[in-house]
Amino acid sequence: MLIDLSEILSLEGKTQVVEAPVSMDSFQSKLGDFPVAEKEPLSLTITNTGKKVLKIEAKGRITVNIPCDKCLKDVPTEFDINFEQEIDMQASKEDRIKDLDEINYVTGCSLDVEQLVHNEILIHWPLRVLCKEDCRGICPKCGKDWNEGSCDCDQSSPDPRMAVISDIFSKFKEV
Template identity: 40%
Template structure:
């Protein structure tokens, strides 16, 4: 069950401001069928301000650390994430509900897990490497090449030469 902040009183009181510190209940960030576990996560600190007729301002911060597999060798990498939130939201505009960036607000509640999920999606790294010179895995046996050589023959042939590959196997070096 995710934590939500009820802002109904704040919406009805002009220029009221309130700060909340709430835990994030998610155990993992989920995206496109993949789960990335949280290794660390702090409480979300969020200040909600009424800035006019059905308009609010969100300002806050959150830090956490996700376990994301290296794109080359698949070893889990600790990726720190820092989220800074600073945005105005018009609660009266209901015409663009489907593609709204504020899908984490429903009626007078802010779903904090959905808010953090949305912010992580925006900041999710395009490429994750355990180190710059990661060697990856062997394409034949799957061994992590950072841990040592596997002994497989990894000479790659130009695919356009595959038809005559067998001819060269019959020749012996002189």
């Protein structure tokens, strides 16, 4: 959603409040493509503080499913958006880019809600995502979820073909 800033820009000292729906269904970045599990509208408060400076405040919440680092199970990860920034609208677009390169959500006289949300998710992206603190991961050979129990694979053998052979042996032992 794009919000037109031209009206508030002409009303010095005034504040505009907008409930902006977020349309993104997935978060796409260099990290990959992650489905959005839950989202609420972004609550925007835009204040014209004078001299063509706008104070942008944004609050919202979005939940993105990120796979667990160890077992790859989807982990619903909540991003609390609590954003505040002042933008000098008199500065040219180039100057704004130079100042702070994250002001890419305002182009000309419009504010791009999706871009703002995208930036906030990217900034707060967790370094590590685990479904639980002590996630045991999955077997690299058979894909068994070790949280549900162990498997018979020989983890000392780096060759998966050997794992199959030792699997056969352990089955013989069971008989």
